[in-house]
Amino acid sequence: MRFPLLQPRWIGIHLAAVVVAVSCFGLGYWQYVRAQEPSREVITNPLQDLDEAARLTAVLTPGEYMPDDDANRAVTATGTYDADARRLAPALSPDGDEGYYVVFPLVTGDGVAVAVNRGWIRAEDIDRVDELPAPPEGKVTVTGWLRPPQTAEDGYVPLTVPKGQIDRISPAVLVNEWPYRLYEGYLTMAEQDPADPPAAASAPHTEVIPPPSPPTEIIWNWRSLSYAAQWVIFGIAAIVFWISLMRRENGSGRPGGEAPEDRVGDEESDAQRSAAAAS
Structure with missing residues (x-):
């Protein structure tokens, strides 16, 4: 067939590769967005009046x-x-x-x-x-x-x-x-x-410390960021594997870049020339 990469089975492989790559990059982006959100231990609510x-x-x-x-x-x-x-x-x-x-x-x-x-x-x-x-x-x-x-x-x-x-x-x-x-x-x-009774001047005193204000800068969640990197690597690996399969199908991965059909034709021509020389 002139276009082997357009055979029905290859169309299924193309679709699967695209779905896998897009899913991996999408999950990587989602984890990247989550990496910019504080973890559950970080309080982001401002102090209420x-x-x-x-x-x-x-x-x-x-x-x-x-x-x-x-x-x-x-x-x-x-x-x-x-x-x-x-x-x-x-x-x-x-x-x-x-x-x-x-x-x-x-x-x-x-x-x-x-x-x-x-x-x-x-x-x-x-x-x-x-x-x-x-x-x-x-x-x-x-x-x-x-x-x-x-x-x-x-x-x-x-x-x-x-x-x-x-x-x-x-x-x-x-x-x-x-x-x-x-x-x-x-x-x-x-x-x-009512307020506390007055304390002696020499006695220690308690200091009322309000809760800290929530952070305003981005607090990177390194776990989510590492997950984002892993998903991107998986997506790149899927694309590389996909390209490798197509190159193998086209024969570009063989020595000299010859397709299987070309090598068979070359072998037949060599056999004919050898037979002619022998006669």
């Missing part, structure tokens, strides 16, 4: 999963502090100084509580933590920002976790510390009614 705070019970249900979209949402919670259940969680200040978050459970209902981060103290004040003013007694309304459970990568990891401390603010950790059913997230306090 406290004037727009909603009731915690309208946002979350105790024990249920906290959606990522609720991170940095302004909420209010009303309850009573369990002053005897204070825990300290290691944390870095915005300037990178080591210290601790002071965390209390705010009991909002029968056997239900939310962890409240009431502020940050310096690491050198850890021995004077008992001098901190106790939280107000009775009903308290706390307004702040809802935060997802901390992971092991948040803050810094202490060498040891003494009694009265936790390695991170997470219900998975606090459920073993407090006898309450907990909300999935925790509350970073911004305002409180």
Whole structure:
């Protein structure tokens, strides 16, 4: 046949090669776009204005999963502090100084509580933590920002976790510390009614640290970027294999670039010339 690459079986091979190549490059582009999106551990929601705070019970249900979209949402919670259940969680200040978050459970209902981060103290004040003013007694309304459970990568990891401390603010950790059913997230306090009682001038004080603002630059997800490169390589390999098959079919891959039919004709001509010479 004059055009072997247009035979029905080759048309099927052409279509399959095009589909495979286009699919690989399309998946590579999709992974490239995903590589420019933050991973699930990165919070992209801006801090909501406290004037727009909603009731915690309208946002979350105790024990249920906290959606990522609720991170940095302004909420209010009303309850009573369990002053005897204070825990300290290691944390870095915005300037990178080591210290601790002071965390209390705010009991909002029968056997239900939310962890409240009431502020940050310096690491050198850890021995004077008992001098901190106790939280107000009775009903308290706390307004702040809802935060997802901390992971092991948040803050810094202490060498040891003494009694009265936790390695991170997470219900998975606090459920073993407090006898309450907990909300999935925790509350970073911004305002409180009534306010804390005044502390002695010489006593250490807690510093309210709002959650960090979400990043505005592109945060490359290197895993997705590597997947994008792999898909592109697969697409190139499919094209190379396709071209190799066509070259083999046309005989361009043989020595001298001769097609099989040309070589057969040359062999017959040589045989005829040999026979003529012998006669």
